[in-house]
Amino acid sequence: MNLLSIIKNKKSKFIMISSAVLIIASCTTAVLYSFFSEPSYSGPIEVFNSHEIFKSEEEYNSYISEKVALKGIYFEKIKIESGDNFWKIAKDKGINIDTLLALNPFWKSINASTGQEIITSNQKGNLCFVNRKITDKEALEIFESEPEKILFSDNPIIVTAKNKETKYFPVFVIDAKPSTDNMTESMASQYTLREKFTSPLGGRFSSYFGGRVHPIFNRYGFHNGIDIAAPYGTPVGASCGGTVQSTGWMGGYGKAVIIVHEDGYKTLYGHLSSIAVRPGQTVKPNQFVGRVGSTGYSTGPHLHFTLWQNNKLINPLKVLW
Numbered sequence: 017m018n019l020l021s022i023i024k025n026k027k028s029k030f031i032m033i034s035s036a037v038l039i040i041a042s043c044t045t046a047v048l049y050s051f052f053s054e055p056s057y058s059g060p061i062e063v064f065n066s067h068e069i070f071k072s073e074e075e076y077n078s079y080i081s082e083k084v085a086l087k088g089i090y091f092e093k094i095k096i097e098s099g100d101n102f103w104k105i106a107k108d109k110g111i112n113i114d115t116l117l118a119l120n121p122f123w124k125s126i127n128a129s130t131g132q133e134i135i136t137s138n139q140k141g142n143l144c145f146v147n148r149k150i151t152d153k154e155a156l157e158i159f160e161s162e163p164e165k166i167l168f169s170d171n172p173i174i175v176t177a178k179n180k181e182t183k184y185f186p187v188f189v190i191d192a193k194p195s196t197d198n199m200t201e202s203m204a205s206q207y208t209l210r211e212k213f214t215s216p217l218g219g220r221f222s223s224y225f226g227g228r229v230h231p232i233f234n235r236y237g238f239h240n241g242i243d244i245a246a247p248y249g250t251p252v253g254a255s256c257g258g259t260v261q262s263t264g265w266m267g268g269y270g271k272a273v274i275i276v277h278e279d280g281y282k283t284l285y286g287h288l289s290s291i292a293v294r295p296g297q298t299v300k301p302n303q304f305v306g307r308v309g310s311t312g313y314s315t316g317p318h319l320h321f322t323l324w325q326n327n328k329l330i331n332p333l334k335v336l337w
């Protein structure tokens with residue numbers, strides 16, 4: 017054996033050993049990786065509501081504002097200042113009240129209180145959590161939205177409870193409505209009622225119900241509905257589907273329409289300039305019933321809207337917020 021062949025032999029032994037080590041190492045890495053990495057795309061998908069994950073509103077607010085990262089969306093924790101309300105905040109942020117409800121699942125009421133901390137975002141939509149990574153196909157099946165509107169985060173938030181770590185993956189669905197499953201009981205019932213009715217003039221508004229000084233008789237009295245100012249001739253829509261009970265001149269209400277709805281609800285549309293429906297007719301939500309006018313006791317064109325349930329007056333703002 018000459019020197020050259022000894023060197024050759026040693027070299028090939030070295031190559032053989034080192035490649036064996038390399039193969040073992042890479043196999044081990046693969047095994048270890050699959051063992052320790054996420055159980056991605058396997059097992060049933062569970063969608064969680066925030067009450068199942070977070071113990072308190074404070075804990076929820078911190079996690080969302082500090083740990084949830086989704087492409088193009090940011091969540092911010094802000095403090096309610098004196099004079100603020102949720103509609104104003106929603107408007108300032110370019111979102112809507114539905115989004116604020118989706119982002120604040122611990123709310124019990126829609127009345128803001130000074131010093132209260134809430135979560136806002138820069139996009140309209142709904143935030144929820146799933147137990148594992150999801151494919152595009154699964155996302156479509158679960159959230160029933162266009163794929164580009166479903167934003168999924170690969171970075172889970174990790175919540176430790178009873179010494180056990182659980183991972184929750186945030187999903188934001190742009191333009192999706194909040195789910196009543198993700199609300200407190202009291203908020204869910206207020207929201208369900210709100211979803212039943214729409215504004216007779218489109219959009220949401222605020223006005224008053226209760227004691228006031230009458231604009232014509234100049235004396236204090238009870239105003240049994242709300243007034244919505246609108247230009248003469250503006251179309252008025254049914255606030256909810258139902259059956260027209262009566263139409264025509266109704267004293268101080270002038271030309272008016274009364275519609276009865278499911279669950280004992282009844283609505284009145286007053287001071288109309290013209291009426292487009294007749295008694296006994298069924299109407300769909302938002303169906304055209306007449307036009308804004310100033311008939312009856314009225315100082316200018318506006319719609320008077322009254323709501324009853326089982327013949328008891330209800331503040332319309334309870335359903336039209």
Ligand SMILES: [Zn+2]
Nearest residue numbers: 241242243320
């Ligand atoms: Zn009125």
